[in-house]
Amino acid sequence: xxxxxxxxxxxxxxxxxxxxxxxxxxxxxxxxxxxxxxxxxxxxxxxxxxxxxxxxxxxxxxxxxxxxxxxxxxxxxxxxxxxxxxxxxxxxxxxxxxxxxxxxxxxxxxxxxxxxxxxxxxxxxxxxxxxxxxxxxxxxxxxxxxxxxxxxxxxxxxxxxxxxxxxxxxxxxxxxxxxxxxxxxxxxxxxxxxxxxxxxxxxxxxxxxxxxxxxxxxxxxxxxxxxxxxxxxxxxxxxxxxxxxxxxxxxxxxxxxxxxxxxxxxxxxxxxxxxxxxxxxxxxxxxxxxxxxxxxxxxxxxxxxxxxxxxxxxxxxxxxxxxxxxxxxxxxxxxxxxxxxxxxxxxxxxxxxxxxxxxxxxxxxxxxxxxxxxxxxxxxxxxxxxxxxxxxxxxxxxxxxxxxxxxxxxxxxxxxxxxxxxxxxxxxxxxxxxxxxxxxxxxxxxxxxxxxxxxxxxxxxxxxxxxxxxxxxxxxxxxxxxxxxxxxxxxxxxxxxx
Amino acid sequence: xxxxxxxxxxxxxxxxxxxxxxxxxxxxxxxxxxxxxxxxxxxxxxxxxxxxxxxxxxxxxxxxxxxxxxxxxxxxxxxxxxxxxxxxxxxxxxxxxxxxxxxxxxxxxxxxxxxxxxxxxxxxxxxxxxxxxxxxxxxxxxxxxxxxxxxxxxxxxxxxxxxxxxxxxxxxxxxxxxxxxxxxxxxxxxxxxxxxxxxxxxxxxxxxxxxxxxxxxxxxxxxxxxxxxxxxxxxxxxxxxxx
Numbered sequence: 054x055x056x057x058x059x060x061x062x063x064x065x066x067x068x069x070x071x072x073x074x075x076x077x078x079x080x081x082x083x084x085x086x087x088x089x090x091x092x093x094x095x096x097x098x099x100x101x102x103x104x105x106x107x108x109x110x111x112x113x114x115x116x117x118x119x120x121x122x123x124x125x126x127x128x129x130x131x132x133x134x135x136x137x138x139x140x141x142x143x144x145x146x147x148x149x150x151x152x153x154x155x156x157x158x159x160x161x162x163x164x165x166x167x168x169x170x171x172x173x174x175x176x177x178x179x180x181x182x183x184x185x186x187x188x189x190x191x192x193x194x195x196x197x198x199x200x201x202x203x204x205x206x207x208x209x210x211x212x213x214x215x216x217x218x219x220x221x222x223x224x225x226x227x228x229x230x231x232x233x234x235x236x237x238x239x240x241x242x243x244x245x246x247x248x249x250x251x252x253x254x255x256x257x258x259x260x261x262x263x264x265x266x267x268x269x270x271x272x273x274x275x276x277x278x279x280x281x282x283x284x285x286x287x288x289x290x291x292x293x294x295x296x297x298x299x300x301x302x303x304x305x306x307x308x309x310x311x312x313x314x315x316x317x318x319x320x321x322x323x324x325x326x327x328x329x330x331x332x333x334x335x336x337x338x339x340x341x342x343x344x345x346x347x348x349x350x351x352x353x354x355x356x357x358x359x360x361x362x363x364x365x366x367x368x369x370x371x372x373x374x375x376x377x378x379x380x381x382x383x384x385x386x387x388x389x390x391x392x393x394x395x396x397x398x399x400x401x402x403x404x405x406x407x408x409x410x411x412x413x414x415x416x417x418x419x420x421x422x423x424x425x426x427x428x429x430x431x432x433x434x435x436x437x438x439x440x441x442x443x444x445x446x447x448x449x450x451x452x453x454x455x456x457x458x459x460x461x462x463x464x465x466x467x468x469x470x471x472x473x474x475x476x477x478x479x480x481x482x483x484x485x486x487x488x489x490x491x492x493x494x495x496x497x498x499x500x501x502x503x504x505x506x507x508x509x510x511x512x513x514x515x516x517x518x519x520x521x522x523x524x525x526x527x528x529x530x531x532x533x534x535x536x537x538x539x540x541x542x543x544x545x546x547x548x549x550x551x
Numbered sequence: 552x553x554x555x556x557x558x559x560x561x562x563x564x565x566x567x568x569x570x571x572x573x574x575x576x577x578x579x580x581x582x583x584x585x586x587x588x589x590x591x592x593x594x595x596x597x598x599x600x601x602x603x604x605x606x607x608x609x610x611x612x613x614x615x616x617x618x619x620x621x622x623x624x625x626x627x628x629x630x631x632x633x634x635x636x637x638x639x640x641x642x643x644x645x646x647x648x649x650x651x652x653x654x655x656x657x658x659x660x661x662x663x664x665x666x667x668x669x670x671x672x673x674x675x676x677x678x679x680x681x682x683x684x685x686x687x688x689x690x691x692x693x694x695x696x697x698x699x700x701x702x703x704x705x706x707x708x709x710x711x712x713x714x715x716x717x718x719x720x721x722x723x724x725x726x727x728x729x730x731x732x733x734x735x736x737x738x739x740x741x742x743x744x745x746x747x748x749x750x751x752x753x754x755x756x757x758x759x760x761x762x763x764x765x766x767x768x769x770x771x772x773x774x775x776x777x778x779x780x781x782x783x784x785x786x787x788x789x790x791x792x793x794x
Contacts, residue, residue: 406678410630410656413676417658417669427657429642441642444653451653455646460743463618464611465641497734499742522743526732527608548641549607551615551648551731551746551767 054216056172056194057283058160059201060143060179063189065132065156067098070125072187082123085112095127099189132156140286142342145297145380146179151283157205159198159283172213195219198283199275203230220276224250231271237264292330292385294318301340301377305369308337308378312365313358315383320356323388329354332387335365337372338380345372350423352447353411354389360412367419407447414447431455435504437465437547459502460520462530462548469545472531479537482519486531488546493523501533514541520550558593565591565757581623583765584774586750590725591757595624598701598724598756599694599708603715610713612731612748614640615648617709619767621681622649624707629680632673634658634666635711638685649770667693674700674708681707687715694721726754735766735775747775 062068071078081101085092092112101122106115112124132155140150140158149161162175169175176192183190193204193212200219204212207230214222223230226249228241241264246252252260253276257269273279294315302308312335323329331354336346349364372378414426430451432442440456476483482498500519506512514535522528528550535541581587581595590596602617604610621631633640633655642652658669663686670684674697689710701708710723728751736744747766754760764775 406630409676409678413672413679414656416672417660420668421658421660421662421665425658425660427659428653428655429657430653431643437641441652447656455643455652457646461643461647462611462641463615463644464607464639465644466639497736497741497743520743522734526730526734526747528611528731528734528743528746529608549611549639550743551612551618551644551748 054163055196056162056166056216057196057198057201058146058162058176058179058192058194059153059198059205060158060160060183061191061205062136062139062156062158063191064096064099064102065135065188066096066127067101068186068188069135071098077123078187080123081106081119081121082125083112083115084125084127086127092124137286141344143179144287145338146175148287148293149283149285150287151285153202157202159202161283161285162194176213195222197275197277198281199232199271200277202232203275206230220253223275224248224253228252231268231275233268233271237268240264290384290386292319292323292388293382295380295382297380298378301374301379303374303377308369308372308374308381309362309366311378311381312369312383313362315381316358316361316365319383319385320358320361323356323385327390328388329356329391330361330385330388331355332385333361333365334384334386336382336384337374337378338382339374339378340376343375347371349415349419351411351415352418352426353408354391355411356391357412360415363412364415364419367416411447434507436507436510437461437504439507439510460499460530460550462528463551464549465530466547469532469547472544472546474531474533474544480517482521483531483544486521486544486546488529493521493527493529495521496524497522518547562592568757581620582771583620583623584772586752586761586763586765589752589755589759589761591755596724596756597705597707599698599710599722601721601723601726602709602711603718603726603728604711604713609730610639610711612729612746613711613727615644615746615767616727616729616748616750617683617711618645618648618650619772621683621709623771625680627651628654630678631655631681631683632658632679633683633685634660634669634673635683635685636660636663636666647769648767663687667697670708670710671696671700674706675704677704677706679706681709683709683711685711685713687713688717688719689721690719691721694723698722723754724756725752725758727751728753732764735773745769 066084067082079100081104082098083094083101083106084096086095094106094108094110094112094115096108097106104119106122115122136152136158140152143150143158143160147160147162147165151159153159166172166175169178172194176194180190180192191205193201193208195201195204195214196216196219200214200223203223203226204214207226227247228249229238230249241252253272261269274281296311296315302311332350334346334348336344338344347365347368355361418426428444429441430444430449431453432440433453434440473487474483475485480501482500483495485492485494498519498521501517503515503517505515516532516534518530518532520528520530529546530548530550531544531546533542533544535543587593587595602613604613625631631654638657638659642655645652645655660666660669666684666686667689670682670686673679673682697708730749732747732749734744735747736742745766745768747764749762750765751762752760765772766775
């Protein structure tokens, strides 16, 4: 048995405007946009609607009838943005909240209402909170999204349809309640079908012939004969725990305790399923409607409460509690299976050491960023810049050995730097070179070692590397790119030997 | 016989002075030859080893010497952390000094301000074999914190201070200076030979500072000059080896 709640914001944009400018509350005003060379009302406030101004009117007409109506040009406040913010706020009522364009929200309240001691209290809470913000809303709860939508817009003030009575509730409603296009509504009304009850039992084949597939599809959805998916603003996360606070919390210690509680719930569940999290997000919902989040990542999947708590503790001070936090949600979007902790049977320096090191690296990455930890493995390339590759994990082993047959410098410059060289004979090592305005006379030299570009990876000239030692004992790795006799040869320094 | 008595007496003096015998049980064999005589009790001390370099060439020499030392004092599969901001070290080169590059984890942090915190955290982790920190400026208080962490965890710490802004004193057990000297090769062979350095111990806590010429023969250190008594051999070095 599924339960859905539809919320209809009757004056979404104007209520939002009043929220920003409280002095406009008693003033009738409209929002307008230029259309075909004239200003047309797109939204009218509650007071303006009471006067009879409805969206679609031309501003000049409205002004003629009611000279004191104020006109505000509608700018960037798009209803989509506003609705998605409201949808995120509404996640406190259910994890599945969908935006219902252009002026509503749909909530899948299945299994959520008992937390509020009943559906009446649940709906009242939604209503009261939104009214407190200043929104004029209508809410309805029913067994299908379609029925809830219809009753919110065409039913009474606050409607809860008991399970199984959807059909009875929508029968007296007008055809527009079925979310069908205005052309079909017009056709139905022309034919005198002014309520749903008059055509709902007609044979489907004749309805489809006359009005197209839309009408019969919508009837099926409202009655629950075909299922309707609502697309939640936030995809459901399997591993999430939430903690609502009796009193809003605003100290670091309290947040820490809350995180510990959430971690206990989450990690116990993960441990039972032999899983560990690699990424966790803590979202805090503040009293004034703002949400903040902190995120941690780990190198190895873990469900160790104290370790995760330590990682979060490094970031608690980035949360601004302001007036207080009323709800905390912990999510683990990346969860993978963990291997059983092996006992130190085979070696003394077994898994236990690696776990300690992984914990240390997590703390460092938490402080400096996730990309600061690096470990290298040999790659099968001669080109020096490509001869190492970053390992993906602590345990990853390479398939090849490190090469020792060619000299490689201890320090490698991030990119080669140009030098000036005097070489007596082509393809002989130079006798001196100038680097950073200092002349180095070469006493000993080895080389050349020619390294060709890997044509399947990149174009460019080959390099002839020389290992040279100057008369003071300092050792360098220099190269000439290109052939000597083609005039394109240039000399570079690429590293320092110990 | 005489030497034994002298070394025994030296140890007794150190014990009376209250110098703790830092190395318990089996001491790491550094293979440093004559240099080991400069350390208190004749063992390579666990603590903060400070290396100062003032040019790109000497920095490379320091990295090589540190790698060679690490390969002698750590276990074969021990994991080391190499923490710094602008790392120049080329991992494949570590193989030439007997280290497995894949056993080294590099922390390439961007903010120099976090380095001291990171080195301290690393030193508190007993699972590590050693920690190398490339940090140019460090004050006495920070280095004392590191020293305390080392004394707790017994994880050796090499600090490489590249181009320090000022030569501030830090709490270290040894201050090393490594300068490259002409390489060593078989007589009659052309080309660049084995790396060689002038190793200067500028400061050793409770030991004898001195200067030696060493070269690295693929798996172990070799001494160039005939070994002398380090207590007598200390002489001020000319700074001309490299700029």
